[in-house]
């Protein structure tokens with residue numbers, strides 16, 4: 400894509416691409432065949448290299464040792480991470496700017512900076528059995544008890560809990576119904592893994608159901624001021640949604656490249672598969688999906704860096720996530736088809752992406768929720784107010 404990417408974004412693109420191509424992609428099939436696991440020394444190497452590249456501190460402020468990169472540079476890096484399957488790209492912790500705004504100095508020192516250095520690892524426990532898309536239904540409580548709160552409830556799909564030592568738990572404080580996020584040490588008494596279900600993908604990051612039974616947590620671990628609720632969550636969602644869109648673009652690029660290469664080499668009825676018009680059409684549609692998703696995603700990142708108002712940006716990030724995740728699903732499905740029987744083998748990149756990309760239409764706000772956000776912006780601010788004039 401030549402949509403005027405700044406030199407810094409192109410440089411990030413190049414260095415993360417090299418890391419992904421040389422260090423991560425070669426281990427995908429091994430990870431797939433071993434339940435997502437790789438040798439501990441290799442995993443440590445991946446994390447050290449990623450942290451060395453600066454991936455863990457791209458979004459962190461300079462005053463805390465971060466790189467404070469423009470979002471367009473971060474999107475360029477995330478797109479490359481999206482090119483690898485089996486979550487091998489999730490090899491580094493990420494200190495996000497909202498954390499430095501929401502956390503106090505003590506929390507930054509105890510939790511956020513060690514995370515940025517790769518010394519601590521977080522997971523997020525928000526969703527519950529009856530509260531997913533609508534977090535206002537959250538039933539987990541944080542009951543004040545002296546200088547502490549007692550957290551009780553059950554959390555579902557807690558990604559990376561098996562690799563984390565800190566859980567960010569969202570709970571309802573006392574009886575006032577307000578919600579808040581707390582840092583909870585994973586080893587705290589009263590936390591139990593109720594069940595760790597198997598999911599479609601083959602990741603070493605598991606997503607267990609966690610039970611919290613009167614888990615004692617210092618009130619000092621409350622993230623953000625007592626009465627500020629989850630205001631920082633909007634910044635968090637915007638960034639996550641844009642990064643999902645970026646990773647989906649990376650996945651589509653890899654899929655189109657590998658599938659086109661296969662279709663050029665594979666001969667059917669005396670000619671290359673890519674010369675069969677039905678196959679060529681699937682590849683053309685996939686390239687168009689990639690190009691459109693990239694333009695939407697990078698444009699939203701550029702709008703963010705240009706300081707567009709936050710409400711408009713919120714809808715723009717939803718548009719990017721919705722389009723890119725749905726496009727990636729279409730592309731993966733077509734690529735499996737072009738590969739034929741090979742596309743159904745777990746050693747095939749299209750087969751893995753076909754399973755792995757499905758969740759991008761579900762987490763961080765399912766497609767239906769993104770459509771509601773976009774339609775709501777349209778109703779309130781019109782076309783120009785949502786996506787800008789021509």
Ligand SMILES: Cc1cc2nc3c(=O)[nH]c(=O)nc-3n(C[C@H](O)[C@H](O)[C@H](O)COP(=O)(O)OP(=O)(O)OC[C@H]3O[C@@H](n4cnc5c(N)ncnc54)[C@H](O)[C@@H]3O)c2cc1C
Pocket residue numbers: 522523524525526527528529530531532533555556557558559598606758761762763764765766767768
């Ligand atoms: C692999 C995986 C990892 C995850 N990791 C985490 C994690 O680390 N931490 C965490 O807290 N959560 C995590 N989640 C949870 C994820 O964010 C939720 O699954 C998601 O928000 C959807 O919630 P739900 O599953 O309860 O679906 P529901 O909210 O029950 O929705 C079911 C369906 O109804 C639709 N729907 C819901 N409301 C509306 C509406 N108003 N109008 C129209 N349609 C609607 C949804 O789009 C969906 O299609 C993870 C999920 C998965 C699958």
